[in-house]
Amino acid sequence: MNIRNWLNYIDGQWLDSEQRLTILAPATNQPMATIAQATVAQADLALAAARRCADSGALTRPRPAQRVTWLLRIAEEIRAIADEGARILCAENGKTLRDARTEFVEAARYFEYYAGMADKIEGRSIPLGNGYMDFTVYDPMGVSLQIVPWNFPVSICARSLAPALAGGNAVVIKSPELSPLGLCVLVEAIERAGLPQGAVNLLCGRGREVGAHMAASKQVDQIVFTGSVPTGQSILRAAAENAVPSVMELGGKSAALVFADADREQVLSSVRDGIFFNAGQVCSALSRILIHRSIYDEVVESIVQLAEGLHLGAGEDNADLTPVISAGQLAGIEALCRTAQAEGAVVATGGEALSGVAGHFMRPTVFRDVTSHMTIAQQEVFGPVLAAIVFDTEEEAIAIANGTDFGLVAGVFTQDLNRALRCARRLRAGQVFVNEWYAGGIETPFGGVGLSGYGREKGQEALYSYVRTKNLAVRIKGEEGSAS
Ligand code: NAD
Numbered sequence: 001m002n003i004r005n006w007l008n009y010i011d012g013q014w015l016d017s018e019q020r021l022t023i024l025a026p027a028t029n030q031p032m033a034t035i036a037q038a039t040v041a042q043a044d045l046a047l048a049a050a051r052r053c054a055d056s057g058a059l060t061r062p063r064p065a066q067r068v069t070w071l072l073r074i075a076e077e078i079r080a081i082a083d084e085g086a087r088i089l090c091a092e093n094g095k096t097l098r099d100a101r102t103e104f105v106e107a108a109r110y111f112e113y114y115a116g117m118a119d120k121i122e123g124r125s126i127p128l129g130n131g132y133m134d135f136t137v138y139d140p141m142g143v144s145l146q147i148v149p150w151n152f153p154v155s156i157c158a159r160s161l162a163p164a165l166a167g168g169n170a171v172v173i174k175s176p177e178l179s180p181l182g183l184c185v186l187v188e189a190i191e192r193a194g195l196p197q198g199a200v201n202l203l204c205g206r207g208r209e210v211g212a213h214m215a216a217s218k219q220v221d222q223i224v225f226t227g228s229v230p231t232g233q234s235i236l237r238a239a240a241e242n243a244v245p246s247v248m249e250l251g252g253k254s255a256a257l258v259f260a261d262a263d264r265e266q267v268l269s270s271v272r273d274g275i276f277f278n279a280g281q282v283c284s285a286l287s288r289i290l291i292h293r294s295i296y297d298e299v300v301e302s303i304v305q306l307a308e309g310l311h312l313g314a315g316e317d318n319a320d321l322t323p324v325i326s327a328g329q330l331a332g333i334e335a336l337c338r339t340a341q342a343e344g345a346v347v348a349t350g351g352e353a354l355s356g357v358a359g360h361f362m363r364p365t366v367f368r369d370v371t372s373h374m375t376i377a378q379q380e381v382f383g384p385v386l387a388a389i390v391f392d393t394e395e396e397a398i399a400i401a402n403g404t405d406f407g408l409v410a411g412v413f414t415q416d417l418n419r420a421l422r423c424a425r426r427l428r429a430g431q432v433f434v435n436e437w438y439a440g441g442i443e444t445p446f447g448g449v450g451l452s453g454y455g456r457e458k459g460q461e462a463l464y465s466y467v468r469t470k471n472l473a474v475r476i477k478g479e480e481g482s483a484s
Contacts, residue, residue, distance in 0.1 A: 003033055003034065006036065006181055008035075010046045010203060012191075015042060021036075021037045023178075026326065027091075027314040027315060038203035039210070042205075043205065043210040047145075047172055047220065049201055050171060050198055053196055053198030054142045056196070058196035058199070059199060067115075071114060074111045074189070074190050075115065078158075079104075080189070082108070085186065085189075088182055089179070093182070094314075094315050095279075099315075100154075103182070110158040111158065113162070114166040117166055123137045132473060134474065139168075140467055141466060141467065141468060143170055143220055143221045144172075145171075145174070145220045146174070146225075147235070148175055149176050150177075150179040153176055163463045163466045166463060166466070167466035168467075169222070173200070173202045178326055222244060222246070222466070223244055224455075225246065226283075228250065250406075251380040252406045252408030254285065254406070254408050255286075255400065256288070256411040256437065261415045263435065268302060270437035276384050279362065280383045280385060281329075284408050284409040286437050287381060288387045290390075290397050290401060291388060292391060299388075303348075303386065307365070308349055312354060333353075333362050336381050340370070340375065340387075343375060344374070347366075350363035350384075362385075363384075365385040372389060377389060394419065394423065398423060401427055408448045408449075410432050412435075413435055414435075443458070443460075445457075
């Protein structure tokens with residue numbers, strides 16, 4: 001691939017900067033492109049452009065059907081560039097070409113889905129008796145700042161951008177330094193849909209510099225952040241200064257509960273998708289598997305066989321297990337594996353990086369004999385590393401599953417419907433899967449409890465994170481009525 005120099009999209013123009021960030025391909029560790037490193041001054045330009053757009057009413061004065069048209073056009077443009085975008089995303093991110101393409105298709109689906117809602121954001125009428133008419137309307141927030149992580153940059157960006165535009169907001173997207181290029185392709189497609197100037201801005205810059213600067217800006221009316229807990233906490237502190245509402249999608253340490261009657265095929269295919277898909281760099285990864293003692297050895301053994309049968313390779317070859325994003329990420333994963341062993345967990349397979357290769361490949365790893373107080377059972381790894389924990393009773397399984405600071409998703413594997421529903425009710429998580437990890441889709445509300453964050457993305461529910469309720473109370477002359 002030719003080295004291309006990518007730009008940032010601010011106020012309807014693609015802008016360069018003096019400094020550039022180099023993007024390394026995870027599969028080879030070689031430079032593949034550069035991107036303009038946005039400055040704080042450019043971040044301010046982007047926020048000002050979004051402010052002008054939001055305040056001008058360009059997004060809200062036309063009938064809502066206009067926003068439906070824009071969103072559907074965006075979806076069409078994204079579908080048209082899905083193959084090109086997938087090649088770039090695959091190369092910069094390390095994920096498979098197939099999964100990279102899925103991200104673009106999913107992005108298009110978000111725009112179609114929220115297009116269907118853009119002209120149905122309806123308020124309520126509230127009876128106050130004679131003399132009054134009262135009703136609610138939904139106003140847009142105004143300027144929505146959306147800070148995006150590197151693991152699924154395109155689909156996570158679309159997940160917030162589509163409902164924000166549907167609600168009539170102007171948006172500034174802060175792309176992740178390690179994987180910003182797919183978002184440039186996405187925004188090139190959005191540009192062709194002909195939205196008002198300043199409605200969508202995209203910039204890549206250092207998180208601690210331009211990200212932090214924008215999070216603290218008074219120009220921002222809402223912050224949507226997806227990323228790590230420490231970054232989320234620092235953004236929340238900045239948002240608190242201006243009392244800016246935020247949606248926080250943070251990390252997880254999600255558990256699957258596997259009971260003795262679980263369908264083994266469903267368990268294995270869920271483990272494969274749950275912890276080895278995207279090299280385990282998934283916030284809602286199945287990173288802990290809690291297995292009933294009567295089947296613990298058997299299930300762990302079949303997971304080890306599954307892991308050892310995975311082919312490690314580059315994303316463009318659609319390998320079973322692809323590289324992790326960076327050398328730093330790989331070092332962090334290996335460090336957590338060493339801690340796990342020091343604390344008494346046993347490596348059933350993997351436990352270290354693949355040696356003798358240029359790319360950042362982590363071996364698929366399964367730890368057995370993990371207990372819930374160990375670091376490997378408490379801390380997010382964000383890599384292809386599974387912790388297997390034994391349990392004896394349903395009560396104990398629930399306690400272990402709920403025994404971390406996180407609460408993003410959870411899963412129950414059993415043929416017993418009553419048990420599944422009992423557990424689902426008691427699991428502290430924003431989503432619970434029964435017999436298939438990642439069951440659900442863009443239609444199903446997603447978000448966390450505890451350190452996994454708050455607010456909901458996806459589904460109809462998410463739209464209401466992007467608008468605020470205004471109540472209109474009208475006094476009708478000539479009608480009797482009491483004021484209270
Ligand atoms: P990160 O927190 O390092 O970075 C996320 C984004 O924040 C990047 O764009 C980065 O530039 C920016 N940023 C960094 N410091 C900032 C600051 N001080 N102020 C403002 N912005 C700043 O996270 P990451 O490494 O990109 O992603 C991995 C983490 O994200 C994992 O913990 C994972 O669980 C989480 N994640 C959560 C979800 C979810 O939906 N819950 C989805 C994907 C990833």
